[in-house]
Amino acid sequence: MSQIIKVKTSDGETLDVPKNVAMESAHIKRAMEFASGSDEIKFDDIDSNTMKKVVEYCEYHNRVNQQEGIQERDIKQFDNAFVNMPNNLLFSVVTAAHYLEIKALLDLCCAKIASTLKGKSPEEIRAQYNIENDLTPDDIADIKTEASWLYQ
Amino acid sequence: MSDTEEGTNQPQEQGSDEPKPAEEEKKPEEAKPFRFVPRQVKRGFRRGPAQPAPTIHSSSAFAPFKDDLMYKIFSFLELDEIRVMSEVCAKWREIIRTHHPALDLTGGTIKPLAVRSVLQSFSSIKKLKIPIQHSAILLSTVADNCPNLESLLFSHPAGDINTNISQNVAELGTLLQEEIQNRESHASHTDTQPSSSPQPTSTSPEVSPPPESNGENSVSARPLSPIRSPKAILPSGVFNKIPDAKLKDLVTKCPKLTTVDLSYCSMVTDKGVSHFSLGSSDLRYVNLNGSLKITDKSVQTLLQRNISPQANVSPLIFLGIAHNPQLTTLSLKAIGIACAQSKTSLKSVVLNHNPQFTPHDLTYIIKGGAGKEYLDSKANHSRKQSNTLTSLSWVERLDLSGTNINDSALEFILSFTPTLRILLLSHCPQLTTQAAEVITSNASQLLELVDLRGNPQILQGDLEEMKCKLNIVVWSSPSYL
Numbered sequence: 001m002s003q004i005i006k007v008k009t010s011d012g013e014t015l016d017v018p019k020n021v022a023m024e025s026a027h028i029k030r031a032m033e034f035a036s037g038s039d040e041i042k043f044d045d046i047d048s049n050t051m052k053k054v055v056e057y058c059e060y061h062n063r064v065n066q067q068e069g070i071q072e073r074d075i076k077q078f079d080n081a082f083v084n085m086p087n088n089l090l091f092s093v094v095t096a097a098h099y100l101e102i103k104a105l106l107d108l109c110c111a112k113i114a115s116t117l118k119g120k121s122p123e124e125i126r127a128q129y130n131i132e133n134d135l136t137p138d139d140i141a142d143i144k145t146e147a148s149w150l151y152q
Numbered sequence: 153m154s155d156t157e158e159g160t161n162q163p164q165e166q167g168s169d170e171p172k173p174a175e176e177e178k179k180p181e182e183a184k185p186f187r188f189v190p191r192q193v194k195r196g197f198r199r200g201p202a203q204p205a206p207t208i209h210s211s212s213a214f215a216p217f218k219d220d221l222m223y224k225i226f227s228f229l230e231l232d233e234i235r236v237m238s239e240v241c242a243k244w245r246e247i248i249r250t251h252h253p254a255l256d257l258t259g260g261t262i263k264p265l266a267v268r269s270v271l272q273s274f275s276s277i278k279k280l281k282i283p284i285q286h287s288a289i290l291l292s293t294v295a296d297n298c299p300n301l302e303s304l305l306f307s308h309p310a311g312d313i314n315t316n317i318s319q320n321v322a323e324l325g326t327l328l329q330e331e332i333q334n335r336e337s338h339a340s341h342t343d344t345q346p347s348s349s350p351q352p353t354s355t356s357p358e359v360s361p362p363p364e365s366n367g368e369n370s371v372s373a374r375p376l377s378p379i380r381s382p383k384a385i386l387p388s389g390v391f392n393k394i395p396d397a398k399l400k401d402l403v404t405k406c407p408k409l410t411t412v413d414l415s416y417c418s419m420v421t422d423k424g425v426s427h428f429s430l431g432s433s434d435l436r437y438v439n440l441n442g443s444l445k446i447t448d449k450s451v452q453t454l455l456q457r458n459i460s461p462q463a464n465v466s467p468l469i470f471l472g473i474a475h476n477p478q479l480t481t482l483s484l485k486a487i488g489i490a491c492a493q494s495k496t497s498l499k500s501v502v503l504n505h506n507p508q509f510t511p512h513d514l515t516y517i518i519k520g521g522a523g524k525e526y527l528d529s530k531a532n533h534s535r536k537q538s539n540t541l542t543s544l545s546w547v548e549r550l551d552l553s554g555t556n557i558n559d560s561a562l563e564f565i566l567s568f569t570p571t572l573r574i575l576l577l578s579h580c581p582q583l584t585t586q587a588a589e590v591i592t593s594n595a596s597q598l599l600e601l602v603d604l605r606g607n608p609q610i611l612q613g614d615l616e617e618m619k620c621k622l623n624i625v626v627w628s629s630p631s632y633l
Contacts (some may be wrong), residue, residue, distance in 0.1 A: 091213060098221045106224070114228035122239040129213040134242045143245055147235035149270075150248075151256040151281070 005032070006040045007055075013048040017055055024058040026101035045099070050092040057082060057105050083112045223251035254279035258307035264289050271297035278408075279303040284392050284416075291398040295405040303411035303437075304402070306392055324574065324601070325625070392417040396424030403427045410434055415441035415472060425450035439472035441502065448482035455490040455498075472502040474551065479506065481513045488519035491544045499546050504576065505554035511561035511582065514552065518544060518568040549574040553603065558582040559590050566594035573598050578627070579606035588614035592621050603627040 005022045007015045023029045031041055043051070060078055064070050083090070094109035117125060126133055135143070214222065226234050226248065234252070238245045255277055257267065264286045271277065277298045282290050284306040294301065394417055403409065404427075412435065414420055420443050428435050438454055440446055454468055471487070473479060484503075491498060501517065503509075547569050553576050557565075562583065566572070572595065577583065587610055591602060602618070604610055605627050615628050 087213065091216075094225075095216055095221065098218065098224075110221075110225045111228045113225050117225070117237065118229060118233055120236075122236060125237075125240050131212045131214070131241050133240075135239070135245070139242070139245075140239060143238050145261065146245075146249070146270075147238050148259060149255050149257055149262075150231060150235060150252055151254050151279075152231060 004039065007051060008040065008042040009046055009048040009051045010044050011047045015048070015051055015055060021055065021058045021062045024062055024102055028100060046096045047092065049089065050096050053085070053089065053093050054096050054100065054102070054105065058102065061104060079108055083108055219247050219251070222247050249273045250275050253277060256281040258283045268293045268297065277301060281305045281307065283307050288393045288395065288398065291394055291402055295402045298406060300408055301406040302408050304409065305413045393419055395419050396421055399424040400427040411437040413439045414443055415439040417443040419445065421445045422447055422449045426453055429453055434467055436467050437470040438468065440476065441472045442475035444476065444478060446476070447478060448480055448486070451479065451483040452486045455486050468498055470500040471498060474502050474504040474506065476506060477508050481509070481516050484509065484513060484516040487517045492519035497546050500549035501547055502551040503555065504551045507554070507556060509555055511556055511558040514555060514557050515561050515564050518565060544569045545571060547572060551576040553578040553580065555580060556582050559584055559586045562587060563590045563594050566591065570596045571598055572596045574601045575599065576603040578603045583607055583610065585610055585614055588618040592618050595622065599624055601625045
């Protein structure tokens with residue numbers, strides 16, 4: 001029983017990932033349980049750059065889980081450095097983490113994206129992320145009323 | 153405008169804006185004879201007669217994101233920021249509407265008839281707060297449209313601290329400040345004397361509120377008598393008029409309900425409360441303060457109910473039975489028995505303003521109660537009966553304000569509540585100056601807050617000593633509340 005899983009990405013590359021690292025992904029874990037004997041898995045929607053980043057994260061955190069004595073501080077440092085990547089890569093990583101069901105990575109990336117949305121006005125957000133404004137002024141009034149109803 | 157979003161099979165309730173031709177236009181679109189259209193689609197967001205559900209522009213960076221993922225990102229933001237997000241585009245608004253779990257409709261701007269369409273747009277509601285004056289009308293709407301509902305609360309004009317389920321000292325402190333301000337503003341409207349200045353809001357909740365600077369002169373802040381009728385609690389005198397039948401509806405249709413505020417419900421009886429023992433009801437926070445028609449039977453039902461035969465434990469965490477002069481020691485004994493048999497994880501017991509209980513009665517919240525000789529002779533502190541007595545081992549918040557508890561009973565109760573964190577004893581006329589001493593000697597290690605307001609018989613000196621020895625927050629304003 002090999003301990004390496006061959007992960008094929010959308011752009012034709014194959015990454016060799018140690019099995020326990022790959023199991024950080026709940027999706028892969030499930031897939032492996034059902035397709036026993038196979039050590040290959042293909043992802044048509046995840047490219048190699050994204051996958052490499054995901055593997056990098058999983059490798060580190062898998063090691064952290066196995067070993068004792070790695071400081072909280074160091075983990076935080078890794079996470080902060082890790083998540084400091086160009087926006088388009090960040091977005092692919094977060095969609096990949098969502099699909100692959102890697103909770104910690106997902107939370108980390110979502111928090112990062114949320115921090116880029118924080119404190120901005122709707123106009124600024126639309127400009128930054130190229131979102132079309134399809135709301136009428138009447139809608140805005142309704143939305144403000146609805147928004148006042150939201151609570152913790 | 154949100155009414156234009158309703159499916160055509162539902163009557164337009166505020167349809168003054170909806171032109172008839174548009175309605176007819178919708179009908180053929182949806183009345184395809186042999187296709188089953190799932191309900192979700194019919195309730196979907198419609199911005200106008202035949203427009204499709206909003207999609208994000210394909211060049212947007214967020215285009216490939218699924219809705220769940222988008223909301224997960226929003227969930228890392230503060231509430232104010234989420235409100236801003238809902239103004240960015242129609243898609244984001246829709247995502248927030250369908251994923252945000254908590255809604256507060258008590259602002260007064262929404263008409264009861266419009267609530268149905270609102271609850272249909274906000275389809276993942278878990279926590280809901282609705283205006284108390286419309287509770288009876290709205291309850292069926294809520295039951296029908298919120299299958300995932302976990303918590304149902306009502307607006308209480310007085311912001312009564314007793315309706316709050318919190319075990320958090322800071323939160324209670326803030327609530328208390330609000331309550332004081334509410335009463336002051338209410339009092340200043342109804343009294344002719346000059347009003348006292350409002351409590352400074354800058355006082356941090358961690359510090360005990362400063363003694364009123366205009367102590368005896370604060371006539372406008374009408375000193376409330378210790379034993380207050382429920383009606384006096386609600387300045388607007390508005391009772392919650394939910395009938396038993398609607399309660400049954402709610403319990404059946406919202407199986408995930410864990411928190412319900414049934415305080416000041418003038419029509420709920422034991423029958424209504426008995427519905428909570430139906431099927432999968434998992435009620436954890438129940439407030440029955442001031443619901444004058446319930447009897448001891450309700451209390452017993454709530455405490456003895458098991459959620460499953462295997463789990464032999466009632467999940468009840470908060471029980472509020474303040475302002476219920478019709479309850480007897482049977483209720484108190486039920487609390488004691490349930491705790492003794494480890495049949496409950498009760499953390500908060502709110503018993504204030506129940507003047508019918510004598511100090512001895514109150515000791516029955518510990519199973520077995522205190523022997524008469526224990527209470528009569530203060531010198532005799534023997535614990536002969538301790539073998540048969542079991543502690544209230546989970547209780548963290550105990551509210552005995554406005555009751556007839558005396559020093560001995562207090563001592564007794566304190567010695568059997570080892571996990572107590574919050575002790576509320578305002579307006580207890582039978583406590584004496586010894587009370588502070590009693591608390592200091594017997595209170596649990598975990599005690600964080602003691603409320604001794606409205607007890608002028610307890611001197612500042614005693615309180616200071618208590619504060620020093622125990623290092624806790626003490627509320628000790630001498631005037632009202």
